Amino acid sequence: MKFNVFTQAQEFEDKAKPFLTENDDVYSLFYGVLQGIKAGRYENPFMATIEVNDVIVALFQMTPPHPLNLIIIDESKMDDIITFSVDELFKLKLPINSAVGVKSVVTTFSEKWQETSKCKSRLLMNQGLYRLDQVDQSLEKSPGSWRYARKDEAPLLALWFKAFEKDTGLKNSPMEAIKEKVNQFLEDEEVFFWEDQGKIVSMMKKARPSERGVTVSFVYTPPEERKKGYARTMVAAGSEELLKTYDFCVLYTDMMNPTSNKIYQEIGYRKIADSIHIEFMEEGL
Structure with a gap:
């Protein structure tokens, strides 16, 4: 696995957009914040991917002090991907105060992050995401x-x-x-x-x-x-x-x-x- 950090929002979007466009209902928050980053509305944004053999399997985005938003694309390898990501994020000493995203992903990340960073957690929001077509x-x-x-x-x-x-x-x-x-x-x-x-x-x-x-x-x-x-x-x-x-x-x-x-x-x-x-x-x- 390879952990890639991006400093240019457009370069990150080029990598992430194919997946986000295909799943823009579930990941509307991630995509919307990315547009805000591109527009210069956030200071010191964090953007990263995990790739396996040049295939993206995870996306990460954070605009401090807002939460880390993470997406696991290949959920069949979720434990391995999250374990790897937690190690990489911990090395970077990022100020991760909270995390948001699909429940199964964030729950798994939270467990691993607490073990590694020696912190505790609490649930801020338990939400349902709904879609309307008509x-x-x-x-x-x-x-x-x-x-x-x-x-x-x-x-x-x-x-x-x-x-x-x-x-x-x-x-x-x-x-x-x-x-x-x-x-x-x-x-x-x-x-x-x-x-x-x-x-x-x-x-x-x-x-x-x-x-x-x-x-x-x-x-x-x-x-x-x-x-x-x-x-x-x-x-x-x-x-x-x-x-x-x-x-x-x-x-x-x-x-x-x-x-x-x-x-x-x-x-x-x-x-x-x-x-x-x-x-x-x-x-x-």
């Missing part, structure tokens, strides 16, 4: 209509971003960082609002577009507007709009939240993979 037209819709968020609505979006982080257990971002992200969302026309009788009651955004697909993320309804079907209707309408441009939509759900999983399946989303995010900590913490 919205169920029999779905009952809530009153109102969707529209793109306007730039003058940035303050509301920033407040909802903060609330979304709290609801989902994500680390709290500084408000300045949130405002910067929100302004970029609005500049790129990525945010959809659901409005009922002139009041904004729910939202979603699109993210990480590829040649064929796009991710639905940041689905949020404020507490006082919940249990009225707004989120389901917003995601259905927003996804239907996105399907005019893309072949499919994908989204991640919290597997500990049966309500959200049920809602997305009612829209027409079907589960295609299990994904987990595991954090690593020093022993004793």
